Amino acid sequence: MYARILVPIDGSDTAGQGLREAIALATALQSVLVLLHVVNDLPMLVDMSSVLHAADFQQDVLEHGEKLLASGRGEADHAGVRTEAVLTELMSGRVGQLIAREAQARNCQLIVMGTHGRRGLSRLAMGSDAELVLHHAAVPVLLVRHQHLKP
Numbered sequence: 001m002y003a004r005i006l007v008p009i010d011g012s013d014t015a016g017q018g019l020r021e022a023i024a025l026a027t028a029l030q031s032v033l034v035l036l037h038v039v040n041d042l043p044m045l046v047d048m049s050s051v052l053h054a055a056d057f058q059q060d061v062l063e064h065g066e067k068l069l070a071s072g073r074g075e076a077d078h079a080g081v082r083t084e085a086v087l088t089e090l091m092s093g094r095v096g097q098l099i100a101r102e103a104q105a106r107n108c109q110l111i112v113m114g115t116h117g118r119r120g121l122s123r124l125a126m127g128s129d130a131e132l133v134l135h136h137a138a139v140p141v142l143l144v145r146h147q148h149l150k151p
Helices: 013-029 042-048 054-078 095-105 120-126 129-136
Strands: 004-008 032-039 083-089 110-115 141-145
Touching (some): 004 013, 004 095, 013 054, 013 141, 032 095, 054 083, 083 095, 095 110
Parallel strands (some): 004 032, 004 110, 032 083, 110 141
16 A cells, blocks of 8 residues: 655654654555655855855755664664665755655655644745645645644
């Protein structure tokens, strides 16, 4: 049914909840989890270029992404779930669109991701990667709301 499940992770509690849900699902279905971390810090790189050497900053960001993926793999390994890890850089466009493209490119049948469940002005101001994934994904998307949010 869902042999390959894409799980975007960014180190947030919300993404962690998505990962835990995906691990539970992958355990039951014997699926492979494709853990995805998107480095999208180009705007920060430009803003900080006068303070830090851009190449050093970029290397730090990539190393942080590798650590997040390793942590996610460790959590999945502990549950006996097979994983693949993907670290990708986004130079233009939106993260949500990239997630949808990666699911298709990596032959995933499901995307499981945490969502902050923002509404109203905060959603308008911050945008919603989850909403973009829903609009652009060619596969089903399971959104896991932050446990402290009320429906």
